[in-house]
Amino acid sequence: MRIVKxxxxxxxxxxxxxxxxxxxxxxxxxxxxxxxFKNIEDFDQIDLDYTRTILPPKKLLFPPSFRMYEATPKKFxxxxxxxxxKTLFGVHPCDIHGLLIMEQxxxxxxxxxxxxxxxxxxxxxxxxxxxDEHCLCRSTQTHIVEEGYDLFFTDLDKNYLVxxxxxxxxxxxxxxxxxxxxxxxxxxxxxxxxxxxxRDKAFxxxxxxxxxxxxxxxxxxxxxxxxxxxxxxxxxxCTSVCPTCNCYNVRxxxxxxxxxxxxxxxxxxxxxxxxxxxxxxxxxxxxxxxxLKLWYTHKLQAFISKYGKPACVGCGRCVATCPVDINIxxxxxxxxxxxxxxxxxxxxxxxxx
Amino acid sequence: xxxDKVKIGIYELTGCAGDAxxxxxxxxxxxxxxxxxxxxxxAMAKSxxxxxxxxxxxxxxxxxxxxEIEEIKDIRQRAKIVVAIGLCATVGGIQGRYKPHSVxxxxxxxxxxxxxxxxxxxxxxxxxxxxxxxxxxLPGCPxxxxxxxxxxxxxxxxNPPEKYPQPVCVSCKHNENDCLLTKGEFxxxxxxxxxxxxxxxxxxxxxxxxWGPIEGANYTSExxxxxxxxxxxxxxKKKLANFSGTKIGKLIESxxxxxx
Numbered sequence: 380m381r382i383v384k385x386x387x388x389x390x391x392x393x394x395x396x397x398x399x400x401x402x403x404x405x406x407x408x409x410x411x412x413x414x415x416f417k418n419i420e421d422f423d424q425i426d427l428d429y430t431r432t433i434l435p436p437k438k439l440l441f442p443p444s445f446r447m448y449e450a451t452p453k454k455f456x457x458x459x460x461x462x463x464x465k466t467l468f469g470v471h472p473c474d475i476h477g478l479l480i481m482e483q484x485x486x487x488x489x490x491x492x493x494x495x496x497x498x499x500x501x502x503x504x505x506x507x508x509x510x511d512e513h514c515l516c517r518s519t520q521t522h523i524v525e526e527g528y529d530l531f532f533t534d535l536d537k538n539y540l541v542x543x544x545x546x547x548x549x550x551x552x553x554x555x556x557x558x559x560x561x562x563x564x565x566x567x568x569x570x571x572x573x574x575x576x577x578r579d580k581a582f583x584x585x586x587x588x589x590x591x592x593x594x595x596x597x598x599x600x601x602x603x604x605x606x607x608x609x610x611x612x613x614x615x616x617c618t619s620v621c622p623t624c625n626c627y628n629v630r631x632x633x634x635x636x637x638x639x640x641x642x643x644x645x646x647x648x649x650x651x652x653x654x655x656x657x658x659x660x661x662x663x664x665x666x667x668x669x670x671l672k673l674w675y676t677h678k679l680q681a682f683i684s685k686y687g688k689p690a691c692v693g694c695g696r697c698v699a700t701c702p703v704d705i706n707i708x709x710x711x712x713x714x715x716x717x718x719x720x721x722x723x724x725x726x727x728x729x730x731x732x
Numbered sequence: 733x734x735x736d737k738v739k740i741g742i743y744e745l746t747g748c749a750g751d752a753x754x755x756x757x758x759x760x761x762x763x764x765x766x767x768x769x770x771x772x773x774x775a776m777a778k779s780x781x782x783x784x785x786x787x788x789x790x791x792x793x794x795x796x797x798x799x800e801i802e803e804i805k806d807i808r809q810r811a812k813i814v815v816a817i818g819l820c821a822t823v824g825g826i827q828g829r830y831k832p833h834s835v836x837x838x839x840x841x842x843x844x845x846x847x848x849x850x851x852x853x854x855x856x857x858x859x860x861x862x863x864x865x866x867x868x869x870l871p872g873c874p875x876x877x878x879x880x881x882x883x884x885x886x887x888x889x890x891n892p893p894e895k896y897p898q899p900v901c902v903s904c905k906h907n908e909n910d911c912l913l914t915k916g917e918f919x920x921x922x923x924x925x926x927x928x929x930x931x932x933x934x935x936x937x938x939x940x941x942x943w944g945p946i947e948g949a950n951y952t953s954e955x956x957x958x959x960x961x962x963x964x965x966x967x968x969k970k971k972l973a974n975f976s977g978t979k980i981g982k983l984i985e986s987x988x989x990x991x992x
Contacts (some may be wrong), residue, residue, distance in 0.1 A: 410910045433908040443906035610953045612922035614901035616911065630894065633885040636764035646906065652948045653897045667950070700905075702913045702922070703953060726956050 381549070382563055385532070385539045389558040391422055394468060396554045401464035401502065404439060406432055416467065427469055427534075430511045431694055435622035436467055436474050437481055440497040443619075444645035447493065447629070451639045459496055466502040473514075473694040475505050475528050476521040477622025480690060484625050493644070502547060505531035507574075510582050513695030515708065517579065518586045521692040535570050586711045588689050591679040594714045599672070603713050608668025610703045610723035611650070617706065618648035618674070620696040626654070649673055675710055738787045738888050741773040743807060745793030745800050746857065747825060750874035751818035752776040752792055758877055768888055786811040788887055790870075791860055794820040794828045799852035801863055808864040813887070816866045817880075819873040821859060823944040823977025828857040830973045830981045859977055868893050873942035873975065876927040899923065899946050900939050904930035912938045916961045918971060923949040941975040951983045 385393070397403055398419065405425045407417040414429040416436060445461040470478075485494035505528040516522040524531060529548035532539040540563065543549050552559050618624045628647040633640045647654055650671065655664040664670045682690035697706035704721035713719045744752050756777055758765060765771075773781040789811035795804055808814055816822045824830075831839070836856045860866060870883055870893070883893040900921035904911075907930055912919040919938035921930070925946045932939055945951075951972065958968045969984055 409908065413910050415908045433910070434905070610950075612899075612901075612950050612953055612957075613948065614899050614905075614922040616901055616905050619902065619905035632882050633889055633891075635761055635881055635885045635888075636768060648902070651898055651902070653895070665948075700911060700914070702911060703957060722957060722960065725960070726953060729956060 381543045383541045383543065383552065384560040384563050384567060385541050385558060386560075387537055387539065389555075390539070393555055393558060394419075394422065394425070397466050397468075397502075397551065400554075401466045401500075403466050403468060405468040409433070416469075425469070427506060429469075430508065430514070431471070431696055431699065433696075433700075434620060435477055435694065435696065436470055436503075437477065437622060437625070439465055439467060439501060440478070440481065440494055441485075441625070441627075441646075444643055445493075447642045447644045449634075449639055450631075450642055455642075457492075459493070462493075462497045462500055464500045466504060468504040469506045470503055470528070471506065471508040471694075472524040473516045473519075473521045473692040474622055475503065475524045475531075476516075476519075476692040477694065478503070479527045480623045480692070481625055482527075483686070502551070503528045503530075504551075505542075507531075507533040507578075509578060511695070512583045513698040513708070514582060515584050515586055515691070515693030515695060515698075517582045517693070518584070518588055519689055519691055519693035522579070533571060533574070535567065535574055538567070540567065540571055584695075584708060586708065587715065588679070588683075588691070588711075590715070591689065591711065592683050595676055595680040598714050599676075601714075603710075604668040604672050606727045607671050607705055607710070607723055608666055610726045611667040611671055611705055612703060613650060613652060613667055613670070614702070615648035615651045616700050616702075617697040618650050619646060620700045622692055622694055622696070623678070623690045624648070649677075671705065678707070679711070737768070737770040739772050739785065740769045741783075741786045741789045741807070741811065742771070742776075743773065743789060743791045743793075743803075744775060745791065745804065745821070745860070746796035746827060747793035747818065747820035748874075749776060749792070751790075751821075751872070754872075754874045754877065755790075755880065758881065761881060765884065769884075784810065788813045788815060790815050790817050792816075792818045792821050794824050794857045794859055795855070795863055796827060796857045797852040797854050801855075804860050804863050813867045814860075814864065815868045815870060815883075815887075816860050817870045817872070817875050819871065819942060819944050819975060819977070822869045822871050823975075823979055824857055824859040825873075825977060826974065828859060828977045830976065830978050830984060859979070862978070871925045871943050872927055873944070876929075879927050897947055898926045899949070900926045900928065900930050900933070900943070902926055903928075904933045904939075907934055909933045909936075912936075913957070918958060918963060918968075920954070920972070923951060923954055923972075923976075941972075943975075945976050945980060951980065952987060955987050 394403060403419045404416050405419050406414045406429045407424045408426045409415045414432045416432050419425060442461055446458045448455045448457045485491040505524060528544045530551060531542040531544060626647045626649060627644050630643045631640050632643060656662045678690045691707050698708050703723050705723055709719050709721040742752055772786060775781060789807045791807060795801055819825045833856060886893050903926050904921055912933060917938045920941035921939040923945055924939055924941040925943040927943055955968055959965060
C-alpha cells in the first residue's frame, strides 16, 4: 500500500488515459436526486457529487440478465460475450465492501466462471464520500476500506490523496506518473485526519449490528413479521438494489426453428413469491412475512454467524428505495424496541383500528 | 417416423386484436412459426381456415356475446390445450372491467337504450375462464414478443410454459428507473404482471396496470399507500379496476369493507 497525491485539475486527463485501455464507468446523474453507474462517452457527464447509485456495482460483474450458454442436444457453448474490460471509477467504500462480499460468495465452494471472468476484467477505483441521513456504513464498519480496490481517491479540497491498493493500481499510476506527487506532506496528513474526523461525525443514523443475531433469534416469532408482511408489496426492489444480494434464476429459452436453447441467467429475489416455488406446485415461503424473515435472517444473523459481519454494508439503498419503508433501518429499529416511523407501521395501525 | 406437426388455432373474441397482430408482427420469426407448426386457423393471417381438432388453441379477447360463449365452448371441445392470451382473455380487459351486474345493466341501457340486437345477444364481458377451463395464461396488452416466442417454442417441444410471476417493479429496478410510487405518483407497478419491461416507467410515465394483476398482488397495502399520498379513495378504486378485469371484484369489496 502506497499513498500519492493528485491535483484535482489532473483528474480528467488521468481518466482519459484510462479510457484508452478499457471502458470507463462512473456515476452519472439520471434524475434530479438519483445517480447510476454508466459507461462514459462524454467526460462532462461524470458527477462525483453523489451519495448512492440506484443499482450497486454488482450489475457490472453480474448483469440483471445475460446468456450463459447455448445448449444443443450434444453440447454446450459457453458465452462470455457480455464481459469486457471495464474500469469503474467513483465507487464508495460501502460498495467496495459489497463487491468483496459478492466475491466471497461466488468463489467460496465452486468458483463461478462468469463472475470470476468479469471480476478479472474489472478495475476498481474508489472515491471518498459524505453520509446522508440514510447512510449506515459507520454502524456496519464499512465506511473504511482496506482492500478490494486498485486505487482509492480521497477528496481533500484541491487534491486527492490516492491509495494504491494493487499492483494493477500501480500500473495505472505509471500511465501518467508525472501528474502524481509522491510527496504527501504533514499538512496533507493533518487535512486528511480532520476530514476523517468530520466525516465520522456527519452520520445521522446508527444501528447496533452486534446485537442483531441475538435479537433475530429472540424475535423470530414476533408479530412484527406479520406486520411487515401485511405491508410488503413483494416488488423485489430491496433485493435488486442490495449490493450483497446475489441470488439468480436460470431460464431455458428454446430457439424457434433450431434444436437449441439459450440458457440465460437473471437476478432473482427471495422476496418474490415464485422464488421458493418447487416442482409439484409447492411453495415453502408463500407468505410475504416468511420471505422478509428469510431476507433479514440472512443479512442480520446467518451471515454474521458464518463470516463475523453482517451482509449489510450500510449503503442505505433499501432505505431510499422501499415504497412502504421496509428497510434495514426500520426493521432493526423495531427489533431493538425503538419507535418506528414507517408506512408499514401506520398501515397496521390503520387497518387494525 | 416423422412426427406430425402440432396443430394450432389462433382465435380472436372481443378485443382489439392486438395479440393476434403481435404474433403477425414477429416478422423475423414468422416463417419459422409457420414451418414449425400446422396453423389450422388464424383469421388475421389467412383465409383457408379449418375448424377441426387442435393440439393448442390460443384465444385472445373476452366473451361479450352469447355467440362467443358457443364459440369458446366449441374451441375448448376441439383443443387439447387452451391458452388465454392477452389481458382481455386472461382477466376480461377494459370491457370486462369490474362492476356489479346491476351497474352494468344500467350502463348498457344508457348507451343502447331499448335497441334490439338481431345478430347475437350482448352480455356482461368476462374472461374466457368464466365459461371454460383454461390450461395456461399468457398475459399482456398486447402480449410481449419474447414471452410469446418462448412460450410458443416450449409448447411446440411439448414442454409446459414457464411462468413469469413477477411484478413490473422487477424490470423497472433493473432498468434503474426512479420509483414513481415513492415519488408520490399513481403507479400500479407492484400489482401488475411484468413482461412489458417497465416500458412506461422507462419513459417516466406511471404503470397503469395494463398487463393485469399479478397473483398475490397486495391491493390493500397499495390502496392505503396511495391514500396516504393524497389520492381520493374512489379515484384509487376506479384506477385499480381499469385493467384488472372481473377478478378483483372481491378484493375491491374487501377494501371497501375495511374502510367504509
